[in-house]
Amino acid sequence: SIDSALDASAAPADILHQVFGYTAFRGHQGAIVDQVIGGGDALVLMPTGGGKSLCYQIPAIARHRAGQGVTVVVSPLIALMHDQVGALEEAGVHAAFLNSSLDSAGAQHVERELMAGRLVMLYAAPERITNPRFLAMLDSLHQRGQLSLFAIDEAHCVSQWGHDFREDYLQLDLLATRFGGVPRIALTATADEHTRADIIDRLMLEGARTFISSFDRPNIRYTIVEKDNAKAQLLRFLLDEHVGDAGIVYCQSRKKVEETAEWLSAEGFSALPYHAGLDQDVRRRHQDRFLREEGLVMVATVAFGMGIDKPDVRFVAHLDLPKNIEGYYQETGRGGRDGEAADAWMSYGLADVVNQRRMIDESTAGDEFKRLQVGKLEALLAMCESLDCRRVRLLAYFGEDRPAGWRCGNCDNCLQPPARWDATEAARKALSCIYRCHQHSGFGFGTVHLIDVLRGKSTEKTRARGHESLSTFGIGADLSEAQWRGVMRQLIALGHVASEGEYSTLALTDSARAVLKGQVQIELREPREPTPRIRSRGKT
Numbered sequence: 064s065i066d067s068a069l070d071a072s073a074a075p076a077d078i079l080h081q082v083f084g085y086t087a088f089r090g091h092q093g094a095i096v097d098q099v100i101g102g103g104d105a106l107v108l109m110p111t112g113g114g115k116s117l118c119y120q121i122p123a124i125a126r127h128r129a130g131q132g133v134t135v136v137v138s139p140l141i142a143l144m145h146d147q148v149g150a151l152e153e154a155g156v157h158a159a160f161l162n163s164s165l166d167s168a169g170a171q172h173v174e175r176e177l178m179a180g181r182l183v184m185l186y187a188a189p190e191r192i193t194n195p196r197f198l199a200m201l202d203s204l205h206q207r208g209q210l211s212l213f214a215i216d217e218a219h220c221v222s223q224w225g226h227d228f229r230e231d232y233l234q235l236d237l238l239a240t241r242f243g244g245v246p247r248i249a250l251t252a253t254a255d256e257h258t259r260a261d262i263i264d265r266l267m268l269e270g271a272r273t274f275i276s277s278f279d280r281p282n283i284r285y286t287i288v289e290k291d292n293a294k295a296q297l298l299r300f301l302l303d304e305h306v307g308d309a310g311i312v313y314c315q316s317r318k319k320v321e322e323t324a325e326w327l328s329a330e331g332f333s334a335l336p337y338h339a340g341l342d343q344d345v346r347r348r349h350q351d352r353f354l355r356e357e358g359l360v361m362v363a364t365v366a367f368g369m370g371i372d373k374p375d376v377r378f379v380a381h382l383d384l385p386k387n388i389e390g391y392y393q394e395t396g397r398g399g400r401d402g403e404a405a406d407a408w409m410s411y412g413l414a415d416v417v418n419q420r421r422m423i424d425e426s427t428a429g430d431e432f433k434r435l436q437v438g439k440l441e442a443l444l445a446m447c448e449s450l451d452c453r454r455v456r457l458l459a460y461f462g463e464d465r466p467a468g469w470r471c472g473n474c475d476n477c478l479q480p481p482a483r484w485d486a487t488e489a490a491r492k493a494l495s496c497i498y499r500c501h502q503h504s505g506f507g508f509g510t511v512h513l514i515d516v517l518r519g520k521s522t523e524k525t526r527a528r529g530h531e532s533l534s535t536f537g538i539g540a541d542l543s544e545a546q547w548r549g550v551m552r553q554l555i556a557l558g559h560v561a562s563e564g565e566y567s568t569l570a571l572t573d574s575a576r577a578v579l580k581g582q583v584q585i586e587l588r589e590p591r592e593p594t595p596r597i598r599s600r601g602k603t
């Protein structure tokens with residue numbers, strides 16, 4: 064009949080409409096689908112929420128209808144596999160997954176469906192792909208022309224430069240070497256150049272067409288505040304703008320996650336902790352509640368969020384500095400997936416800068432890797448310190464340049480342009496103070512002491528070390544402590560000063576010379592007034 068002929072149409076637009084109920088492709092989706100249905104390879108860089116799944120699901124359906132067999136989707140996320148397979152089955156597309164959550168009877172059933180050619184899509188964890196028994200099944204399908212397509216989701220996991228590296232992904236080059244002629248589509252929401260090059264290289268995608276979508280998330284408002292009392296600042300932000308909203312608060316350590324969740328609960332919010340140290344059951348329960356209940360605040364480490372598709376997350380807050388811009392972008396990108404307004408709020412301070420640098424310095428990684436991490440951290444710090452549009456910085460990092468002078472109108476710096484001051488002279492004073500103290504004592508000092516010396520504050524330590532006799536003692540009495548912290552932060556962010564060792568002592572780097580000579584102009588934001596303390600809401 065006409066009906067069933069229409070049902071079996073392999074035209075992408077028909078599938079989009081009939082199976083998924085959508086009227087039009089978004090962005091590059093249509094072109095990507097055509098490329099893959101035609102048997103070509105593709106590398107898809109699309110922000111979270113951009114619609115990556117359809118890019119391989121529609122080719123999978125079209126090619127299966129055309130008699131080309133099954134699409135194997137490699138995904139590291141078990142929860143996501145469940146959700147997607149459930150949604151596909153509901154839409155009448157026969158799909159299944161193979162992962163550690165299945166018992167052997169369940170796995171056998173899936174394998175029978177696979178070998179009988181009934182499956183349109185099979186989701187599998189990366190470690191499954193390299194399993195010899197599974198490979199033999201794929202070989203057999205391949206020989207019969209029934210292996211249609213490979214989709215490699217979260218493809219950035221193949222990159223050691225990224226934050227989600229997975230050992231198993233390294234072996235996915237076998238998809239190219241072992242299954243010649245089977246098209247491959249790799250997808251990721253991480254788009255910096257290093258990661259992209261890594262994906263192409265390690266997955267052997269040199270011949271693939273690359274599709275890059277804009278990474279702009281115009282509905283997300285970026286705000287970065289200088290930390291004075293982070294808790295008070297967060298509470299102010301939540302009470303002013305997000306009472307009753309669902310959101311995520313990221314913290315660096317598990318301990319801080321627990322403390323913060325407890326504290327927010329005491330303040331009257333529904334807050335739950337999430338980190339890798341919690342029982343798997345607890346984690347699953349908290350995640351489920353976050354997805355199902357309204358107005359829940361998840362306090363989490365970076366362990367939370369990959370593959371979480373909750374459309375109405377209204378804010379993502381960072382109490383500590385993320386590792387780099389990709390991390391920041393990924394984490395904040397979990398807000399506002401429904402397209403409605405969402406806030407990305409972060410507090411950061413001198414201690415964050417010092418800590419992150421120290422973590423890199425003290426890691427056991429190789430020098431090249433460390434240099435890369437430092438470069439990435441510096442890019443993030445430059446964004447934090449920026450006096451101009453945050454979005455311009457963020458997008459520039461992903462290779463999207465905006466015309467000079469362009470402003471987004473939806474970040475703190477655009478909405479409330481910060482007051483600036485010329486810190487060139489102050490930077491020179493700070494550097495000479497670091498130098499003099501080191502020269503006098505034979506070892507370096509941390510920021511607190513250095514600022515005391517600059518401001519001429521007499522302490523036990525300034526007296527004991529004899530630093531009150533130095534020419535730099537008191538040369539910066541005209542500036543506030545907050546201003547000096549800004550100067551130090553900026554000097555570290557710009558790499559003119561390095562923070563070293565267990566005590567985070569400061570030392571000049573080679574580039575400090577140009578600053579000392581007055582060859583580098585340094586402009587800083589005026590510190591804002593400290594956040595007023597607010598009375599605790601408590602539970603009523």
Ligand code: ADP
Nearest residue numbers: 085087088089109110111112113114115116117
């Ligand atoms: P990603 O994997 O890139 O984060 P998803 O594939 O989960 O994004 O898609 C995000 C949301 O957008 C989903 O709810 C999806 O159904 C919806 N979506 C994707 N493509 C379209 C489209 N062409 N028209 C309407 N909605 C779409």
Ligand code: ZN
Nearest residue numbers: 452471474477
């Ligand atoms: Zn802006």
